[in-house]
Amino acid sequence: MTLDYDGIAAMLRGGAALVRENQDLLSRLDSVGGDGDHGATMTRAMGCLEAVITADTTRDIKSLLHAVGWAILGVDGGAVGPLLGGFFMAMAPAAQGKTTLDAAELATVFEAGLAGVLKQTKARPGDKTMVDALQPAVDALRSAADAAATVHDALERAADAAEQGAKSTEGLQARFGRAKNIKEQSIGSPDAGATSISLLFRGFSRSVG
Amino acid sequence: MTLDYDGIAAMLRGGAALVRENQDLLSRLDSVGGDGDHGATMTRAMGCLEAVITADTTRDIKSLLHAVGWAILGVDGGAVGPLLGGFFMAMAPAAQGKTTLDAAELATVFEAGLAGVLKQTKARPGDKTMVDALQPAVDALRSAADAAATVHDALERAADAAEQGAKSTEGLQARFGRAKNIKEQSIGSPDAGATSISLLFRGFSRSVG
Amino acid sequence: MAMKKLINQPEALVSELLEGFAIAHEKKVRMEGSNLVVRAHPKATDKVALVTLGGSGHEPALSGFVGEGMLDISVPGEIFAAPGPPRVLEALRKANRDAGTLFVVLNHAGDVLSANLAMDMAKTEGLKVESVLTHEDISGGPRNEPEERRGLVGCLPVIKVAGAAAEMGKSLEECKAIAERMESNMATLALAVSGATHPSTGGVIAEIPDDIMVVGMGQHGEAGGGTQSLKSADETTDIMLTALIDDLTLKSGDNVLVLINGVGSTTLMELYIVLRRVKQGLAEKNITLARSLVGQYLTVQEMGGFQLCIARMDEELLALWDAPCDSPALTVK
Amino acid sequence: MAMKKLINQPEALVSELLEGFAIAHEKKVRMEGSNLVVRAHPKATDKVALVTLGGSGHEPALSGFVGEGMLDISVPGEIFAAPGPPRVLEALRKANRDAGTLFVVLNHAGDVLSANLAMDMAKTEGLKVESVLTHEDISGGPRNEPEERRGLVGCLPVIKVAGAAAEMGKSLEECKAIAERMESNMATLALAVSGATHPSTGGVIAEIPDDIMVVGMGQHGEAGGGTQSLKSADETTDIMLTALIDDLTLKSGDNVLVLINGVGSTTLMELYIVLRRVKQGLAEKNITLARSLVGQYLTVQEMGGFQLCIARMDEELLALWDAPCDSPALTVK
Ligand SMILES: Nc1ncnc2c1ncn2[C@@H]1O[C@H](COP(=O)(O)OP(=O)(O)O)[C@@H](O)[C@H]1O
Numbered sequence A, B: 001m002t003l004d005y006d007g008i009a010a011m012l013r014g015g016a017a018l019v020r021e022n023q024d025l026l027s028r029l030d031s032v033g034g035d036g037d038h039g040a041t042m043t044r045a046m047g048c049l050e051a052v053i054t055a056d057t058t059r060d061i062k063s064l065l066h067a068v069g070w071a072i073l074g075v076d077g078g079a080v081g082p083l084l085g086g087f088f089m090a091m092a093p094a095a096q097g098k099t100t101l102d103a104a105e106l107a108t109v110f111e112a113g114l115a116g117v118l119k120q121t122k123a124r125p126g127d128k129t130m131v132d133a134l135q136p137a138v139d140a141l142r143s144a145a146d147a148a149a150t151v152h153d154a155l156e157r158a159a160d161a162a163e164q165g166a167k168s169t170e171g172l173q174a175r176f177g178r179a180k181n182i183k184e185q186s187i188g189s190p191d192a193g194a195t196s197i198s199l200l201f202r203g204f205s206r207s208v209g
Numbered sequence C, D: 001m002a003m004k005k006l007i008n009q010p011e012a013l014v015s016e017l018l019e020g021f022a023i024a025h026e027k028k029v030r031m032e033g034s035n036l037v038v039r040a041h042p043k044a045t046d047k048v049a050l051v052t053l054g055g056s057g058h059e060p061a062l063s064g065f066v067g068e069g070m071l072d073i074s075v076p077g078e079i080f081a082a083p084g085p086p087r088v089l090e091a092l093r094k095a096n097r098d099a100g101t102l103f104v105v106l107n108h109a110g111d112v113l114s115a116n117l118a119m120d121m122a123k124t125e126g127l128k129v130e131s132v133l134t135h136e137d138i139s140g141g142p143r144n145e146p147e148e149r150r151g152l153v154g155c156l157p158v159i160k161v162a163g164a165a166a167e168m169g170k171s172l173e174e175c176k177a178i179a180e181r182m183e184s185n186m187a188t189l190a191l192a193v194s195g196a197t198h199p200s201t202g203g204v205i206a207e208i209p210d211d212i213m214v215v216g217m218g219q220h221g222e223a224g225g226g227t228q229s230l231k232s233a234d235e236t237t238d239i240m241l242t243a244l245i246d247d248l249t250l251k252s253g254d255n256v257l258v259l260i261n262g263v264g265s266t267t268l269m270e271l272y273i274v275l276r277r278v279k280q281g282l283a284e285k286n287i288t289l290a291r292s293l294v295g296q297y298l299t300v301q302e303m304g305g306f307q308l309c310i311a312r313m314d315e316e317l318l319a320l321w322d323a324p325c326d327s328p329a330l331t332v333k
């Protein structure tokens, strides 16, 4: 089983929907050490994503990912705009020439996205940022693909890993983003950005047959 | 019985002392419709008055009154500085050449002071200002002097009249000063400046034998 | 309301703040005599001098208006209290010159009493002084009862245009006429949304419930409605603007200056939003917003709210408003 | 904490405030493209351009620094949120010139991410851009870990001196070197005494108990002691000044610029009292307060407190600081 243009579009929409449903939770988490706007910013980012999909007439996966990334970059939203926008932008070149993606190809595309994020930030797993969810999710996707899982199963394992990664941030002290300013006080509640990523991947997996 | 330089000085000190004892009350009354500083301002004014008496070496009643008035004018204190300072300044010329004052002469001097105040402000009895205490006090002083009262008795009747005048302001609506801005809401508590005048005259009468 | 102010002994408040003020603006002002604020570079003595007086605690007003093209001397009083006549007289003596002195007085009981006493003394001494009284707060009473109207931030345009006229070498009579024309063509209304604490007594200045605002502060509100439920920026602006347009009987084709003066904790962000609406409201009536000024010029400690001042301008007043000036609170190149 | 702000729909906040901002300062700035704030009278294109980006809600910063002798373009974001790279790239393209563009970035995660992405894209397109990062908040970490230090009001002196250098026709390399020299010679510490509300969400920004103050806002306070009991102006100033002098290793004979930036409801009165004490504290160590600036330049809504920024100055930096400029927030004649 592979994902074509419509499959990718559905996957993205599914992720966006679940993130939006959790806007209040995300803002609440961000208000512990941040400025409480993460839910609003993610909602705006996901709105852009949906609008781009609706407007896109290219039927080309690479173009779609690029357009989604550029639109999210354009969301005035602090840290998350460039990180998440950069994530999708970086995925695009890896989808060059592809009309469908199997699990391995999907992993390759996501790995390119992750690499784009890691080029932008020095945050690594353990620093209590979205990377704590994103890195394990992409790793799990690759492992599942290597183990010949279906696209659906691979995305489900990625979502599980993202969820676990997000949960693990609860015990961590923030070393990046605004929350790092409150030091130890950031311990005890999960990172907002990591939670977003976890919700995004769960939404991806649920909407892929 | 007459008041000489020392008698006038004692009278002024007596008034100042009683006003100072009531600083908090005066501020409280001023905070109803004013800015709550009347107690502080009167305390500063009375401090100046005492300092001038201590420093004065003229042994001349006119000079003393002029110096007291000028010093009180110098108190940065909103309405009360010019009014009360002007009161004492205006008294001075009326004491020209006098080494002692009997009740009638005292009434003349106070009348000159009142005239100075009334030249400065358009407020008249009934407008809920210090004039509500000052005008009846001076009138009572004159009546008592006309009726051949002693200086002490004349000042006591003046103090009684000032007290009644101050009390009467409770039912009035302020038409001058900051309190006029709250209109009907000024009704129900006596005017701060009128209360000061009442205390001042009570202190005068108590310290005159 | 807890007082969380960075102060030391309340008694030293004014002298300490003036000390810092003089340090901060040493190129423009300095202290002389009994804490009089004077220009660091005095104006030529053949030009009319401008003097004012007023309580402290309203920074940058009024001493922040001392400088080139504005005031020559300001006499700062204690917190919210007019300075006494001796210091005012000292200022008038210091300003004294053949060209004469224009004395700008805001209509508040203490200021007026002190100013009048000092003026009388100055005139007795033969000094050439004329005064202009500002009273543009429309919530105090109707236009034909000017004594009931307080002087609010409108002192700034009066000082600005009269100061520019003086700098140009106009006579005392001309400067006075300009100041009075400015004064009689302006109207101000104050909004308060939250109170403040008195920095020396710690007492509360205006306690305003959470869902309440007051248009025409300290008033029952013939103009603007007084105490009422909190409204949006646009609704609030509309209420205030309507009252001011009425008071000034502004007509289609008029050119106005709009001054939005934040009194404390209300942000510049909000003041800009209000200005935007003022412009819209004026445009609806075909009135031109010819000039505007937005910021904190005359504050009431950390009180929340602003004063909206509208002034009908003519060509000369506009030119004087645009003239260069250089004071701590306002610099025009 | 009840929100008593004069706003309309939270969604429209930024566009409405920019609309008012542009009206208020129409002689100095105007809006172009995707809400970019540009100079009304553009600088000659053979001179280096200065560009910055940053969240809104800090008025007058950062767009208030656009004008003659200061910034050419500011890219305002949403409330407290950096603008995304597309609008930043648009600004860099608009500024583009042979002389090059100096891009001033404050060290905050969102700003840096957005700036870097836009810079990369601009360079890919062949634009001549150099950037300087401001990070002078000493409460973030030690001097040798600059990435941990946030950019606070120190952006203003950096923009001022680099802007003056650009106006004089200095090259991009020279402007950058000047900006970096200014940057590495300054240190800032923030004090918060009371919190604020987020204008779009209504959420609380920093809840500070009545008897508490926080030195090094949002920090545990290696420098300055962090959360502690409320102190007098002089005690508080001493704590902050000591930490800044230590960080900068200021020595007897040094000349410094002192910038006291009110962040919201703290009055100018208080800021002057603090400046007075700073001057005393410097004098005790034989350090000269060569220049000072006191006022609200980078605010955090109605938060109470201030940022104290000290900068070691040399002759050239002082001359650039004194050079004329004309922006909404700062005019030097
Ligand atoms: N430098 C960074 N590197 C990686 N992730 C970051 C960084 N800064 C912030 N984040 C992520 O962004 C989230 C906050 O996003 P958001 O609230 O939208 O932005 P902001 O902090 O600018 O308001 C954090 O929870 C964290 O996961």
Ligand SMILES: Nc1ncnc2c1ncn2[C@@H]1O[C@H](COP(=O)(O)OP(=O)(O)O)[C@@H](O)[C@H]1O
Pocket: B030, B034, B035, B036, B037, B038, B041, B042, B077, B078, B079, B080, B081, B083, B121, B122, B123, B128, B129, B130, B131, B176, B177, B178, B191, B192, B193, B194, C081, C082, C109, C110
């Ligand atoms: N115009 C006036 N005429 C007469 N008395 C006045 C006038 N204005 C104020 N007062 C008196 O002054 C008192 C207030 O004095 P004070 O609080 O010291 O001055 P301020 O109102 O300037 O703070 C009032 O209670 C009133 O008696």
Ligand SMILES: [Mg+2]
Pocket: A030, A034, A035, A036, A037, A038, A078
């Ligand atoms: Mg956030």
Ligand SMILES: [Mg+2]
Pocket: B030, B034, B035, B036, B037, B038, B078
């Ligand atoms: Mg009073």
Ligand SMILES: [Mg+2]
Pocket: B035, B037, B077, B078, B079, C080, C081
């Ligand atoms: Mg007073």
Ligand SMILES: [Mg+2]
Pocket: A035, A037, A077, A078, A079, D080, D081
């Ligand atoms: Mg944010």
